[in-house]
Amino acid sequence: MKRLAMLLAVVLLLVSLPSTASAKIPADPRITAAVAAWKNQPVYVDPQYTLLVGDQVQPMIERIRQVELPVYVAVVPSGSWFQEKGDTELLAGWLANANGKRGIYLVMNGDTTYGAEHLVRAYGPTYTYGDSRREPMSQQLSKYLEAVKMRDRYEPSAARTEPLPPRAEPTYTRKPFTTGMAIRNGLGGLVFGLFGGALVAGCVLGLAALVARRGGGRL
8 A cells, every 4th residue: 555655746846847758859969968978077068169178178067066955067069050059048948948858957158157957946047148259168157056946836847949920010000191180290299489589589678778778778
């Protein structure tokens, strides 16, 4: 009876967890290489970024160990010419679902860090900027991790694997120009002109009167 109860509890737990089996993950060498590297350490560096990262891998790993949640980092190229079409947060979601483990997934491209939460009760910024490409990668990583918030009230969910829907273009309805509008505009201009002219004339007369009083003359 106890075994049956334990089995039922495990089944309920598995059912309650968000499923990533149906996630659409494209074939991408960056994803394949990162997932393979993460089996040994939480930081993957693309060969194109080896010189940029330099000796920062170990400090990055040590910084990750200070976080209570699992963190996976991929230092890889990204941009509008890749499959994610400039949506680097989407790339982070693909990496998370391909790896299949809960945690914070980060994509770093040299001066910007993009993040996605995967099945964890945490929230982080969409991205953070480094001061420059000369800033150590460990400092850029630390800047992002310091902004991550962990709360029990956050519901864990799978990282996004679909592009965001396109933004709707604002529509404006232009009112047809009518005779009434022309008359109103004309009257408004006439009133404004009369008021402005009267104001200027008053100022001129007032100034002339002041000069006349000081000079002892008359207008």
